[in-house]
Amino acid sequence: xxxxxxxNEARFNQYKHLEIRVVPENKSVWxxxxxxxxxxxxxxxxxxxxxxxxxxxxHEGRLPWEGQLVDIEYHVVTSRHPVFSFGxxxxxxLQCLERNDRExxxxxxxxxxxxxxxxxxxxxxxxxxxxxxxxxxxxGGFEAALSSHVVIAERxxxxxxxxxxxxxxxxxxxxxxxxxRVNPATAEKMMLSGRLYSAEELFSMGVVDALADDxxxxxxxxxxxxxxxxRRNARLAISKVRQRVHPVDYQELLDxxxxxxxxxxxxxxxxxxxxxxxxxxxxxxxxSDMDFPNExxxxxx
Numbered sequence: 381x382x383x384x385x386x387x388n389e390a391r392f393n394q395y396k397h398l399e400i401r402v403v404p405e406n407k408s409v410w411x412x413x414x415x416x417x418x419x420x421x422x423x424x425x426x427x428x429x430x431x432x433x434x435x436x437x438x439h440e441g442r443l444p445w446e447g448q449l450v451d452i453e454y455h456v457v458t459s460r461h462p463v464f465s466f467g468x469x470x471x472x473x474l475q476c477l478e479r480n481d482r483e484x485x486x487x488x489x490x491x492x493x494x495x496x497x498x499x500x501x502x503x504x505x506x507x508x509x510x511x512x513x514x515x516x517x518x519x520g521g522f523e524a525a526l527s528s529h530v531v532i533a534e535r536x537x538x539x540x541x542x543x544x545x546x547x548x549x550x551x552x553x554x555x556x557x558x559x560x561r562v563n564p565a566t567a568e569k570m571m572l573s574g575r576l577y578s579a580e581e582l583f584s585m586g587v588v589d590a591l592a593d594d595x596x597x598x599x600x601x602x603x604x605x606x607x608x609x610x611r612r613n614a615r616l617a618i619s620k621v622r623q624r625v626h627p628v629d630y631q632e633l634l635d636x637x638x639x640x641x642x643x644x645x646x647x648x649x650x651x652x653x654x655x656x657x658x659x660x661x662x663x664x665x666x667x668s669d670m671d672f673p674n675e676x677x678x679x680x681x
Contacts, residue, residue: 419463
């Protein structure tokens with residue numbers, strides 16, 4: 381059994397687009413998104429996330445660490461990049477559209493749901509999930525952050541759903557997850573605006589749960605974990621009540637994915653060109669480490 385535990389722990393260190401750090405002293409695991417060459421949700425990242433999450437679920441909320449299984453009570457997702465995530469892999473989307481490969485795009489969308497939904501449910505255990513956002517969280521990156529029970533953002537972070545800029549919509553949970561934090565009309569307005577919202581705006585709206593000064597996000601997460609232990613039982617119970625009263629339904633998410641795929645295959649040449657410009661902009665960012673532009677389509681031209 382111990383040999384298997386060591387093997388599983390070693391596997392974590394072999395991931396290409398994901399980093400895992402278990403912190404047994406506060407029963408937490410830190411999951412760092414680290415896709416290359418762009419900070420987006422690649423098929424490799426999705427595969428590695430599913431493999432990692434399956435271990436967490438299989439071991440009933442425990443993870444391997446130094447040859448033993450340790451209890452996990454807090455799951456933190458953040459990023460190794462200067463941004464949290466640019467969202468879906470637009471370059472992969474373009475490849476699927478060019479090949480007319482509807483099933484590949486549908487599988488990608490469903491894989492996104494199959495990594496997001498366990499985070500939303502706490503991996504079928506009493507695990508509190510947290511997102512720590514710095515830089516920008518766009519599209520699917522914003523959806524990923526929203527799937528956590530608690531969203532902590534550094535003050536200069538910005539989040540938004542830019543899909544409307546290329547005539548699409550965020551189809552992997554944005555409507556469902558935002559509607560848990562704001563009313564549906566506001567959620568639709570955010571999806572149709574295409575604009576970025578500052579962390580402070582989102583905090584005032586109730587989308588972000590806590591703010592941290594820039595560079596102090598890790599300390600803010602650790603502080604939250606420390607203070608949460610005093611009320612953990614009550615907060616977990618309230619979280620379960622919320623999920624019971626206002627559930628996010630898995631099948632509903634999959635149905636929305638199919639709507640998203642249908643919409644993607646209706647994009648015209650102008651929409652495709654806009655997506656291509658976004659990919660180039662993201663690559664320039666990755667190569668230069670410059671701040672990603674906070675304004676919209678005119679800066680992708």
